[in-house]
Amino acid sequence: MGLLSFCLLSLLAIAGVDAAQLSLQSPRFTISSGDASQLRSEPISLKQRPEPLKLAPTDVLKLSFQVVEKDGEKGVQPHQTFLRFFDAVSGEEGIQPVRVSSSGKAKFELNMAKPPGSIPPTTAENPLNVSLLLGSFEHSPARYELFDLFLPASQSAPPHELEHTFHPQPLIHHTFRPEQKVPPRIISAAGAILVLAPWVVLVGFLAHIKPSVPQLLSINIFPFIATLGASEALLFWYWVDLKLGDVLLYGGVLALFTAAAGKKALATKGDLRVGRK
Known part of the structure; x- marks a missing residue:
């Protein structure tokens, strides 16, 4: 997945040479518990990361922002918008597409009760680095570091019913018939x-x-x-x-x-x- 994001940014960078750069307006995150009570809500600074975010098994993270041209107010709909979840310790990463409206506004929700499959395996000790990737054929690509995110440790995948067939099996010993005895x-x-x-x-x-x-x-x-x-x-x-x-x-x-x-x-x-x- 690291190679995928690198190639994506490289291609979009070539296509968007000498074009206006994209920026974020009013980025904000909200963390709520399973009973919908709000636990934390803060704007996201693009110059300084907020304190690491931590989600419980039933918490919900909501992220909202608007994509605009840098130094402008015009909303832009990028051709591709992704959230990148990266574990710097294990090197695992996950790419989650984000839908952006024609006005440039976008909302993303991460429900820990039903996490998407793109989230890489996590541990309680190592956070995921969350960044936003923007790509457009009419604008220069952009990448913004948003925050560090602590998630509950991943559970082991349930064993498949045929898993035992992929384990080493006992050696097969062939028993051959003895050679035919010739009478005197x-x-x-x-x-x-x-x-x-x-x-x-x-x-x-x-x-x-x-x-x-x-x-x-x-x-x-x-x-x-x-x-x-x-x-x-x-x-x-x-x-x-x-x-x-x-x-x-x-x-x-x-x-x-x-x-x-x-x-x-x-x-x-x-x-x-x-x-x-």
Whole structure:
């Protein structure tokens, strides 16, 4: 906010070079209590500050003045009028706009029961320096130191309902699955032999019977061999990707076709033995 007021005055100073300066006429403050009884009322001297003002939590400060051209009686409405509340200890400041009529008259009220949000945080020990900033494109800018103001200490802001979410949270510790245990090679080899044993038996039978290729590819024999191969492929697929439920579903359907094809193949075993089609 300090940079804002500095830039404001600098721009207005450039625009108002060699222009008439603004002045205040009849500046005055009044302090009243919550029951509207007047506690203090004095004119404000632009050459010497009054005794510091002090407000209680229910007091009301009223400030009135008229903006005129210096060494003149004509009222002027500045383009911008601000009250600056500055804490010299903390460096905090607040800017409060003031409405000025076309005749240059202005009134400002500070009710401590409902203070404006532009007031910086205060302590009971450090006063705020109150000054008036006037800016106009037709007149030179002006700044007037008005008084020092003691305000009640600011209360802490109520905690937000989600404030706890912005505090440091407990560290998240990830628990990873242990690496997959590979069975010993001898067990894997025994399992592979067990899976391939039916094929060894089948090949042994075929070697004993010695059927011809056209017989193996016949419509009675080939479906049974194909369904056996499909069963082996299903088991391999289960090992690579499928889940147990999928295997049971697909295997149950495939078992029906295998049983039907096997029954038909067994019905033709006599043909194979004697070498007939």
